[in-house]
Amino acid sequence: MSERKKLLNVKELETTFFTDDGAVVAVDRISFHVHEGEILGIVGESGCGKSVTSLSVMGLVPNPPGKVTHGEILLDDKDLAKLTDKEMRNIRGKDVAMIFQEPMTSLNPLYTIGNQLSEAITLHNKSWSKKQVQARAIEMLKLVGLPRAEELMKDYPHQLSGGMRQRVMIAMALVCDPKVLIADEPTTALDVTIQAQILALMKDLNTRLHTAVMLITHDLGVVAETCERVVVMYAGQIVEQASVRDIFKNPQHPYTQGLIQSVPDMRYKKDSLYSIPGNVPKPGSITTGCRFAPRCAFVHERCTVENPALYKAGQAHEARCFLVEEKAGVVQ
Amino acid sequence: MTDVLLKVENLKKHFPIKKGIFAREVGQVKAVDGVSFDVLEGETLGIVGESGCGKSTTGRMLMRLIEPTEGDVTFNGKNLTALSAEEMRQARRDIQMVFQDPYASLNPRHTVAQILEEPLIVHNIGTKAERRDKVMRLLKTVGLSEYHANRYPHQFSGGQRQRIGIARALMTNPKLIIADEPVSALDVSIQAQVLNLMQQLQQELKLTYIFIAHDLGVVRHISDRVGVMYLGKMVELATSESLYEEPLHPYTKALLAAVPVPDPDFVKETTMLQGDIPSPSNPPSGCTFHTRCPFAQAACKEKVPVLQQIKPGHAVACHLYDDTVTMI
Numbered sequence: 001m002s003e004r005k006k007l008l009n010v011k012e013l014e015t016t017f018f019t020d021d022g023a024v025v026a027v028d029r030i031s032f033h034v035h036e037g038e039i040l041g042i043v044g045e046s047g048c049g050k051s052v053t054s055l056s057v058m059g060l061v062p063n064p065p066g067k068v069t070h071g072e073i074l075l076d077d078k079d080l081a082k083l084t085d086k087e088m089r090n091i092r093g094k095d096v097a098m099i100f101q102e103p104m105t106s107l108n109p110l111y112t113i114g115n116q117l118s119e120a121i122t123l124h125n126k127s128w129s130k131k132q133v134q135a136r137a138i139e140m141l142k143l144v145g146l147p148r149a150e151e152l153m154k155d156y157p158h159q160l161s162g163g164m165r166q167r168v169m170i171a172m173a174l175v176c177d178p179k180v181l182i183a184d185e186p187t188t189a190l191d192v193t194i195q196a197q198i199l200a201l202m203k204d205l206n207t208r209l210h211t212a213v214m215l216i217t218h219d220l221g222v223v224a225e226t227c228e229r230v231v232v233m234y235a236g237q238i239v240e241q242a243s244v245r246d247i248f249k250n251p252q253h254p255y256t257q258g259l260i261q262s263v264p265d266m267r268y269k270k271d272s273l274y275s276i277p278g279n280v281p282k283p284g285s286i287t288t289g290c291r292f293a294p295r296c297a298f299v300h301e302r303c304t305v306e307n308p309a310l311y312k313a314g315q316a317h318e319a320r321c322f323l324v325e326e327k328a329g330v331v332q
Numbered sequence: 333m334t335d336v337l338l339k340v341e342n343l344k345k346h347f348p349i350k351k352g353i354f355a356r357e358v359g360q361v362k363a364v365d366g367v368s369f370d371v372l373e374g375e376t377l378g379i380v381g382e383s384g385c386g387k388s389t390t391g392r393m394l395m396r397l398i399e400p401t402e403g404d405v406t407f408n409g410k411n412l413t414a415l416s417a418e419e420m421r422q423a424r425r426d427i428q429m430v431f432q433d434p435y436a437s438l439n440p441r442h443t444v445a446q447i448l449e450e451p452l453i454v455h456n457i458g459t460k461a462e463r464r465d466k467v468m469r470l471l472k473t474v475g476l477s478e479y480h481a482n483r484y485p486h487q488f489s490g491g492q493r494q495r496i497g498i499a500r501a502l503m504t505n506p507k508l509i510i511a512d513e514p515v516s517a518l519d520v521s522i523q524a525q526v527l528n529l530m531q532q533l534q535q536e537l538k539l540t541y542i543f544i545a546h547d548l549g550v551v552r553h554i555s556d557r558v559g560v561m562y563l564g565k566m567v568e569l570a571t572s573e574s575l576y577e578e579p580l581h582p583y584t585k586a587l588l589a590a591v592p593v594p595d596p597d598f599v600k601e602t603t604m605l606q607g608d609i610p611s612p613s614n615p616p617s618g619c620t621f622h623t624r625c626p627f628a629q630a631a632c633k634e635k636v637p638v639l640q641q642i643k644p645g646h647a648v649a650c651h652l653y654d655d656t657v658t659m660i
Contacts, residue, residue, distance in 0.1 A: 225596075
């Protein structure tokens with residue numbers, strides 16, 4: 001496993017938003033990587049910085065007010081953070097592609113599906129003939145399991161259902177064989193039965209095309225079913241990362257533990273649900289100590305003054321908690 | 333032993349589709365098409381279904397926020413559908429609603445105290461001092477503090493706003509609360525807080541809930557009985573234990589199988605539904621589910637199945653169980 005190539009390697013990424021009330025660090029020096037052909041899940045609640053992370057990788061952070069202020073985003077050893085807008089445009093859609101939460105708003109309502117797919121193809125394959133482009137577009141629609149692909153090319157987005165639109169979005173993202181696909185809450189706006197279809201499609205495409213996927217979601221069920229490894233984010237930092245089994249069976253950070261316990265599981269009925277007290281902090285509001293300390297059940301003095309680092313909690317398992325550091329110390 | 337608090341019979345809502353300058357009616361969207369169920373005193377009835385199945389329209393019709401096209405709603409022995417507007421307004425003292433979006437359902441220009449006091453003013457309850465007193469008491473009941481009373485909704489987080497929404501619903505001491513997706517806009521950790529609060533309030537204040545949601549895990553957690561809706565019809569109604577352990581309707585089975593389980597070791601049967609939900613303006617004939625049902629027979633295309641009891645506390649609308657019923 002460890003010999004697998006790190007396709008996307010993010011090092012100490014920091015993204016800051018310069019607002020009227022001062023600079024807000026939305027993503028605070030996070031490091032993670034995506035292996036070739038794997039599905040990495042990034043989980044967290046609203047405001048934890050998971051979406052800003054994905055936008056930073058795509059070079060799509062709205063500027064101003066946002067900016068990548070530190071760190072490297074290495075894709076095949078090329079640093080995306082240092083590229084100019086023009087250079088980035090050549091990479092976006094070709095090497096890294098993205099699908100968004102709202103399939104309703106991310107397609108242009110005034111152009112046909114065929115038109116929009118062809119645009120994405122021509123942009124990166126300028127020499128292709130019209131026929132070639134057309135054929136590729138139809139091939140992609142078939143690949144994502146859409147029926148009557150030829151007729152669909154002439155349809156407008158409003159003629160399709162939510163699930164079909166998300167399939168079109170996936171087709172469009174994969175049209176240039178990207179190395180990494182970033183999916184930001186791709187199934188949140190969909191019904192469960194349609195969500196199951198889209199997740200199955202994404203897993204199937206991942207095994208067939210070996211496209212690495214970075215799946216951003218708040219739904220732990222989706223993570224458990226699709227991802228190999230998981231990064232848990234809280235208040236702009238990574239608090240834990242491990243294999244999907246370790247995250248669910250042996251979570252080390254109190255936040256991860258609390259999060260897993262607060263999900264009502266359909267399979268059994270619990271009398272009372274565990275809940276993490278307090279609220280998700282606003283980005284940039286906590287500066288000293290562990291950011292989870294105000295809500296943590298195991299908080300002790302050190303947590304409020306010192307900022308914990310990521311400590312090793314097992315093989316390829318890290319957690320940002322002093323308890324983990326102490327436990328590891330005992331073992332050694 | 334327990335009494336029926338609310339009885340819904342053959343409730344329908346058909347929205348007209350209008351076209352042209354004379355607004356000629358060219359069709360109907362059958363949002364809710366003949367739904368019947370009882371709600372017992374002190375229980376929580378969950379209603380689940382995917383978007384467009386009519387669960388929210390049903391909830392609103394119970395309070396007549398949307399006028400039903402047909403059918404009866406009997407609350408505490410009184411037929412709500414026969415009441416005049418003024419009588420209905422008074423009846424709403426006993427039935428209150430909690431909405432999905434805590435951002436849109438609170439007036440941004442009113443302080444929390446004003447928001448909470450309003451139902452009492454509308455229903456002419458108490459003196460000014462008494463009302464103020466009640467506002468303070470309820471703020472504490474839902475886990476907020478007295479100093480929150482003079483703040484505005486934008487100063488609160490999503491979870492806190494939903495607490496305010498719940499407090500507002502409780503102001504008139506209602507018997508029944510209809511909660512329409514009360515936690516779906518909230519983060520997981522906050523969702524658990526609000527669910528626990530709702531359960532605790534139910535015990536303390538002897539409330540009855542109708543809990544409308546699309547999240548099957550949440551519904552199982554909070555409900556005593558659950559009804560599953562598909563295209564304007566209730567296809568299955570059972571105790572929550574029975575429904576989740578032994579779903580009978582093919583749609584319920586598929587719906588439960590589609591929910592991602594937060595356990596990487598869990599192996600589930602794959603019964604994936606093909607296709608999308610048909611349009612409610614042109615629903616399929618017979619059983620509306622026959623177009624997506626893996627067990628569809630010839631009879632399903634012609635005959636509409638009725639919701640009938642298969643075993644104690646478990647009713648289903650599906651032709652697969654016609655034989656079981658005749659045997660009983």
